[in-house]
Amino acid sequence: MVKIRLQRVGTTKKPAYRVVVADSRSPRDGSFIEVIGHYDPLADPPAIVIKQEKAVEWLSRGAMPTQTVASLLSRSGLSDKLVSATLRKTTDRKTLKKSEKKAAAQAKAAAKSETKPAEQAKAAAPEGKPAAETKAPKKSETKPAS
Secondary structure: OEEEEEEEEEEOOEEEEEEEEEEOOOOOOOOOOEEEEEEEOOOOOOEEEEOHHHHHHHHHHOOEEOHHHHHHHHHOOOOHHHHHHHHHHHHHHHHHHHHHHHHHHHHHHHHHHHHHHHHHHHHHHHHOOOHHHHOOOOOOOOOOOO
């Protein structure tokens, strides 16, 4: 799969990034297919330069931008339709995971609330019996008749 992502350049504690098109299996700072822009977060305001034509071309070919690059594309003025369509795919996966976790937590809570009334019913059943039936004498309490 081809991704549009950031490649870190610059020195220690002074990051700058290239916006590159790369194979998703290659490392972050490894090989890439094409450089389509750059991003400098330390500039005031942050400098975002992306070649619009190249970005649209790669998006139309099916390249998936990372969330950071998608936000940079929308901030740089790329059509929101292209960016929102690609963002929706990435956020859908994340929201699916979150909703699955919520559903599992709710199922656990529901299971706990269902078991509590059953346990309360079991605990309430011996209370209705006479005290003689519920408490059996211990062997040490019974004395043999002499």
